[in-house]
Structures are given as structure tokens and as C-alpha cells.
Amino acid sequence: ESKSDDVEHKHEYKELHAEYLALFEGRIQGFLDKEDVSSKDFYAACEQAIESSSPSAETYKWFVDRLVASMDYKLFYGLMLNEARAQLRRRK
Numbered sequence: 001e002s003k004s005d006d007v008e009h010k011h012e013y014k015e016l017h018a019e020y021l022a023l024f025e026g027r028i029q030g031f032l033d034k035e036d037v038s039s040k041d042f043y044a045a046c047e048q049a050i051e052s053s054s055p056s057a058e059t060y061k062w063f064v065d066r067l068v069a070s071m072d073y074k075l076f077y078g079l080m081l082n083e084a085r086a087q088l089r090r091r092k
Helices: 011-035 041-052 055-071 073-091
Strands: none
Touching: 011 041, 011 055, 011 073, 041 055, 055 073
16 A cells, blocks of 8 residues: 655646546547547446446446546555555565
8 A cells, every 4th residue: 555645745746647547538539439439427427336336336436436536646656656656566
């Protein structure tokens, strides 16, 4: 688990996160448009996956958790830090 609250975050990191969000949101919206799904329906499905305890919802819960985390800078930073650490361990 990362300790993203224990470090001073460079402004550059927050700018990169904002760029990532713009790119990510554009990609999601493009996909939704292509699939003819409204943003409202997509968010409702995400909310259902978070709140439901059914096995089918569990299939998508990991994705929705990551999606939500990617929108919050500190959660995103923690995810990226943990992934970087995991990659370093795999290289050893």
C-alpha cells in the first residue's frame, strides 16, 4: 500500500494527472458514443457494480474501482506508485 499522503507532490504530477484525465475522459466518451450508450447509463452501471454484491457485478467491480481511483489525484498517485514498485520487483 502506498503512503501518498506522506510525500510532497510536485505540481508537475498534478498537471500530468489533469492531462491523463482529459485523455481518459475523451476515450471513455468516444467509446460510449460508438456504443450508443449515454454517460448517464454508464455511470448508473458503474454505481450498480459498486453497490451490488452479485457475482456478475464482481466481474466489473475491479474496473470500476480503478476508474474511480483514477479520477482522484491522490488515489491515482497511490495506484501508480504501487504499480511502479510491482514492476521493479518483477525486474529483480
